[in-house]
Structure formats: structure tokens, C-alpha cells
Amino acid sequence: MVSSPDPQWSLTLLNGWTLSRDGARQKVAHRQQRLITALALLGERPRTFLSGLLWPDSSEAQAAVGLRVSIWHINHELPDLLDADGTTDVSVALGEHVLVDITDLQRELQAPGAELSDWYPRWERLRTAELLPGWYEDWILVEQERFRALRTAALDSIASYHLSQGNTEETKAASKLAIALEPFRESSYRLLIQAHLATGDLVSALKTYRSFSADLRQEFGVGPSPSLVKLIAGAVGDSGRQMDSGGLPLTQMLPSLRPVTSESGDPGVNLVRELAAQKP
Template sequence: MCRLQSGGVPRNDACLELLRPFEVTNDGCRISLSLGAQRLLAFLALQEDGAHRAAAAEQLWPDCIPSRAAANLRSALCQGRRLGSVTAIETVGPRLALSRHVRVDLHRVWESAHQVTEGVRPLPIDWTSLVSDLSRELLPGWYEDWLTVERERWGQMRVYALESLAQQFQAADQYLPALQAALAAMAVDPIRETAHRIVIEVHLAEGNVANALKRYRDYRAFLRRELNVAPSPQMTQLIRDLSPTQL
């Protein structure tokens, strides 16, 4: 359903979901769109400054000749320009842009992630919702070439945000949310060491030495199997004094 304004007043906006199976609603009602219109809306939602028509057509229909791609774009634009009572796509000359009246879940979560990484957002009481949002993939099930870079950008942002969130909770001695955020970061990027190190630090802070040692050994075995490398000296030093003969 669409978000509410502060004070609980419904917005007359359309809502576009990109962090779960694609969905667009207006006034709480789901709107059915052609695949072309879905792709155009999703593409424009990821272009901060909009896109030129020719560039959009080339990106969305790369296997078509220019005239066919342009025709596909016109058809998608015709079907996706309005979502219920809302104008969803604005046109200025040859440029297309998503209307400010379309609320995009990715934009909301991205802003929260940015605030977390900058340290300007207080620790959320409802931390489970934020961790869940940051754990979501961008347009799951879509296999579009133009999504590759956008998925990488989103992946980097959510890993950094989850790690920052875990570190902030750890510093506040709130160990459960620290663990959950770090584990979510590990699921996004299993190779990256930072989240594994946070989990070890939290286990040690709680006095769970065996859990800390097991996490280190599991990560070390994973790195050897996948990349034939070892954890960093910084990570190894965390538990060297605990069991120096068993590392």
C-alpha cells in the first residue's frame, strides 16, 4: 500500500516497489502494466536526472534495431505515463523522468542507508524493518543488462549500511541487533571480512568464546576454499590469545 504522510493523511501518489517483485499501486490498488511499461518505470526510477529517449530505448531494447526500439519505447510510454490518477512519467523535449508523485521504495531505503553510513540517523527502535529492507535485492528475478551496475551500487550501499548499523549497535552494547545486521551484511557479501569481524567481536563481548572461535574457523575455511587466502592479521589477532594452539 502507499505510504502515509506524517499525521496519517494518505498521499495521492503512486507507489513503486523495486526491492521485492515489481509492483505499482495507486490509492492502495495494484495496477497491471505491460512488461515494457514495467521496465521503463523501473529504468527511470534508477536514473536520478532522467534519461534521453534514445538512450532509454537503446538500454531497454538492446537487441532491437533503433526504429523498433523507439516504437517499443513509445508503446511503453503510452501505457506507463499515467498510473491511475497520477502522471508517472514526465517528458521535457527528448528527456523522460519519473514524476515526483511516484514513491519508490528503493529511494526511501537508500536515504535511510545514507543516513546510517553518515552517522546522522539515531539507532532505530524498529531495527528489524531496516535490516529487512537493506537485505532485499533490487528487482529480484529480473535479468536485464542495464541492472548490472545498479545492482552493484545497491549491493555496496546496503553492505556498508548494514555494517555501520552493526557497529553502532555494538558500540551501544545492543548485541542482538548488532549480530542481526552483521549477519545480513554477510549474506549480501560473504567474502568481505568486516561483518565477520563484527560477529566475532560481539561474541567476545558477550563472553561466547566458542562461538567467536567457530566463526573465525568457518570464515578461514571459506576463504581457503574460495580464494586460497587467509583472514587478515587484524581479524586473527582478535582471537589469538584465546586459543593460540588451535588457530
Template sequence: MLTDDRPIVVGSSGRRLIALLATRREPVTRKQASRFLWPDRADARAAARLRVTLCRVRSACPGLLSESDELRFADDVWVDLWSARGLAQRLLHTSCVWNLVGLLRQPRCADSSLSLLGHDLLPDWPEPWLCGVRERFRQLRLHALERLSAAFCAIQRPHEAARVVGLAVTAEPHRESARRVFARALSLAMGDMLMRTGPCDARSLGQPASEPTGAPSAIWACPGDGDPR
């Protein structure tokens, strides 16, 4: 977490509170927050720990949280997860291929939101309240990556298609829908390569095939496989 491009130190409880608010777009009551964060504590002790945590977070980063009774971020706080969710939804609901690819040119999109679509949400965190949120985001991002890759295939940009859907295949190597899109991207990439190099001459027939130089490795081996295909 950054403010003015500087990391904020809020302690483990502060990080958990911030993550809780980031994964829930709607405001959270203090009682809900204390029960989520300290489910093994009595209500009074959990509420006390929440008060201490709030004090530390507000001291470390004034203006991060709203001053309302319910817990939420201030209106000017930007959360990359929210941006990634929004991008994924737009990718899934945009029918025009060129408009879909054009979404990647929006501010902050390519560098941050699209990058986040390539990763699970806080995969090493064992918090029970995070499990459902993590899985829903996982399925959303995988569907969005497949959709974007298919769009790249449709406009004959197979290398970008392979790179994008490769993120989905890496996350779930046996995901059939992602592997189908990857195979399509691979086929287009190989056809594009043949168009550029031209048909092989008679002297090359029967010679061992080699991987073309300069070709992205992503299009020669499906992520998750042991051997190149």
C-alpha cells in the same frame, strides 16, 4: 509497484522502463531509454516500442511520469530504492551512535527502507544495464548494515546488532568485516545472557550445554554456516 496501495499492471516492458527510471535518479532521454531496453533492435524500432510502452504506462498510471521531454518520475512519486540509498548514506556518514540508531525512527524507514537493505536489487533480472547498479547498491547496503550493527553493539543492544548484520552475512557468508561484527554481537549477547541468568552453580558444571530457551537463533549460528557455533 503501487498507487493508492493498489498494484499497477503495465506489462513487462512497462516494468522494465519503470525499473530503469527508478535505478537512475537523473532523467533519461528517450534515445537512452530505447537503447537500454532494446539494445538488439534498430533505433527506429526501439523508439517505436518505447512510444507504445510509454502510452501503456501513462494510461495505467496517470501522473507517474513527468510531462517533460526527458523521462523521469513526477515530483510526488516516492521510490523505495531512493529512500534505501539515502538511509544507507546517512548510516555511513552519521558519527553519533545515538543519532545513527535514531534514523530508524523516521517515517517509512524501518518498515520499507531498512527491509530493502536486506535484499539485492532485482536479483533475477538479467538486464545488462542493471548489473552495475545492482552491485553498487549491494556494496552500499552491506557497509550500511555493518555500520548499523556496530552502532547497536556500542549501545549494548546485541540481539538487534546480530539481526541486522546477519542480513549482510547471509548475502556474503565469507565477508570478513560482517563476520567480525557478527562475532562481536554474539559475544555481547552471550555476556548479556550470563548477566541475566547469573553464574552457573556447582551442580551444573560438567553438564552438557544447551541453547538457552527464548534466545534468538540468529545469535547462535552465523548465517552461512552449516553448524551452530
């Protein structure tokens, strides 16, 4: 007798919650959705951990009952979704055959930049792939923040790879998406500034630096790191340019970045020294 194949389960957590079996969408109560989601994001966990996570305001006994009820409903309404071997008296797990979209995306993002292709569709997916929008439980918020950090790190990696290959427009596109996700991420601004400098667009580099610096000081009362200050000051010193297209000295485009005199005679060094001596 030929055994029937395992059902094909597909769980979507990005931009909404959906569970499908062999292509057919399943109706799942929110209580069971929460348990399935926890197992998808956190992996196999002890029952005591899951009951405390999902029912934090209940007593230990009530939380244990809530977990048992959820497991019973999943086993009867969604057979084979839970791992028969991994689901024991002390632990619970999803079946290994369950496909989870966020897991696939995270695995894909771990590939080296040189091996990736179809950049723009991937950037769009990184830009729009929100984890469970509208879910506000504390443990979900932690996972949402972790995933947002993963997305921005991946975009930085893509931008850095393209910068190393001389693909400045691709660098700008990826770094701008990262900045949209994390407006105060200096590494993304650095990559964008480096892309502008690589094309000789000092004015755009200065404008980007100025905007970032102003936002940092307004929000946190601090300025950019000394290494970023040195990068932009060095670019100004090396350029030898005095005027931008608007008729203003380039150094006036930056907060308190103006020519100073010193024994070094190096404008870049002078600018770095002046900024380093300033207080936020």
C-alpha cells in the same frame, strides 16, 4: 474552480513489481514496466540512453520506435505518471510525486545509527528486501548488486553502532544478517568476532574466524587480512587460556595457529608473525 489533486502513484520494486494509483493496483505491460523501472532506479535520462538500455539488440531506429511506443502507452494508460516538464524531446522522467519503495528505504538507511529505532523490523526488511527478483537483464543485475551492497553496508553500520554502545547481541544479529547476504565480507565477520570478544566468548570468536578463514582459502586461495589476524591472535595471547570446552587447545581451532617461541615472548606477536609468513 478547484483543481483536482495530483494522483498518488506508488511504485513497488522490492520483492516484486507493483504500480498503484490512489491505492488501486494498475495493470501495466512488461514493456512499460521496464521503462518505468529504469526511470525509478536511474532518474531522468536522455531518450537515446533509454532506448539503448532497454532495446540493446535492436537497431538505433527500432529502439527509438520502441521507446516512443512505450511512452505513448504510459501517457495514455497511466496519465500524470511521467513528469510533464521532465519529459521532453530529449529526456524522460517520472513525476516527482511518484513514491518508490526502494528510494524511501535508501533514504532511511542514510540516517545515522543513533537516530534509528525499531531495529529488528528494519533488519528483517534489509534481509528480505530483494530488488526485482526474477529480472535478469544486465542493467537490472547491476542495480541488484548495488542494492545488495547497500543493504550489507547498512547492516555493518547498525552493527558497528551497537558495538560502540555495548549492545553485543544486537551487534551479532546485524552482522550475521550481513554475512548471510555477503558470505565473504570481512568487515561483517570482524564485527561478529569483536562482539564475541566483548563478552569474553573467545571460543565463538575463534570458531567464527576459523570458518571465515577456511571459506576464503577454499573459494579464493587467500586468507584474512593481517589486521583481522592480528585481532584474533592478540585475543588469544591476551586470554592466557589453553583449553576450550571440547578439550582442544584454542590455537588448534585456527588453521596453522599454534604457539611458537621467539625472543618477544608475546604469543599474539608470535602468532601474527607465523600467519604472515604463510602462503595461501
